[in-house]
Amino acid sequence: MEKKNITIYVKVWRQEDANTKGRFQTYTVEDVNPDMSFLEMLDVLNENLIKNDDIPIEFDNDCREGICGMCGVVINGTAHGPKSGTTTCEVRMRQFKDGQTILVEPWRARPFPVIKDLVVDRTAFDRIMSKGGYISVRTGGVPEARSILVPKENADQAMDMAACIGCGACVAACPNASAALFVGAKVSHLGLLPQGRPEAKRRVDRMVVQMDEEGFGACSNHGECEAVCPKEISITAIARMRREFLKAAVG
């Protein structure tokens, strides 16, 4: 069945740089193929803007297949758009109706200042990672399977936590702009495996201090982060981070 092309109104946040006040501007994009991705629709809009000698809309993107964590905007009030378990680049135009106005905003958080339009500075995450989101020694190649025993459950959970792509949707969706799910995922993914244990206390301590210093809010257990996370990371990660943090604080 042939699909009819649709017309979309995009109400998008335009902001020249971090120090300029931004505002919303509405653009009309005609003849949108419903099978286009959301970002392709923005590409078409940008081409039109360039043709008209306007400044194109800046937005972050890279792999466009949901694995790099680069893209991310708030679409109609939800981080990464209305569908759960997906990134912004996985949003398709068939999810919208003909003639619909789509509201597009950047991630909003003090530690994520807007660089331009929809692009925000997420180096706060990198600074948190630099405080302990790694293990300091080379662990070498794959060891003989039974030399270090890892319970299957731990391995599975560690993999679930390692799925975090650091996109920042958890912060964007959190009513408190808390980074607890991101830090929780990093602390959990390393802490669940034997290679990550020796540095576990130091890691959680330093990462939490950095998280607070960046100015992220505190976690109120709303669970919005889990619901918008493209990798569907559970808030059990946050509880694990808290346990690890308290253990570290005591000892």
Add this chain to the structure above:
Amino acid sequence: MRFSMSLFSSIGKKLFMGLSGLMLSGFIVVHLLGNLALLNPDRDPFNKYAHFLTHGLGNAIYVAEFLLAAIFIIHIVYAVAVTWGNWMARPVGYAKVTNAGGTSRKSIASTTMIYGGVLIAIFTVMHLYHFKFGEVIMYTTKDGQQIRDLYAVVYQFFGNIWNTVFYIVVMLILGFHLSHGVWSAFQSLGLNGRRFTPFIQGFGYVFAVIMGVGFIGLPFYIYFLTGGAQ
């Protein structure tokens, strides 16, 4: 990080919120059980219980009152500090916020904890003024004790429709506060697991309903079923 500093981290603050919240939840359970004596048409058991608390425990009651006040204050001070920090974390808000749904537990209750909390705090002060520091009517029990008739003060108070409505509304808000607060406290303490979390989420709701209905029940019963002052 020094241990004392850990207590002021984002995680430490929530730890205090959770612990103090659970202690306050424990307190209201005892309070509700005490209230049940007001359903008794005989005023002596309730008045004797109240008299025992204020006069029968010696100085222990002052220690208990001090601790309870301290827990209240810790809960309030940390709540204000945490909420202020959360507001500061997003200086520019969204034009539109749509709840993600799915596994999210965001609710009216979870997003209004500070407002409900402030209201309950104001209510608590008024509540002490209404009863603890309220009118003192002395009477003689059946076995000849000369003690305060708090029972009469309560019945007189809830003979007024506006007092009754006010208490019912605030207790409804307390129920909402608890519906997010109880399970959230455990999550803040790091107690989350495959077996435990579904249980405590369900328990939190049941607890909130029991407390809400329980505390609403008394003013409702007095005003609508007994007609107030006897």
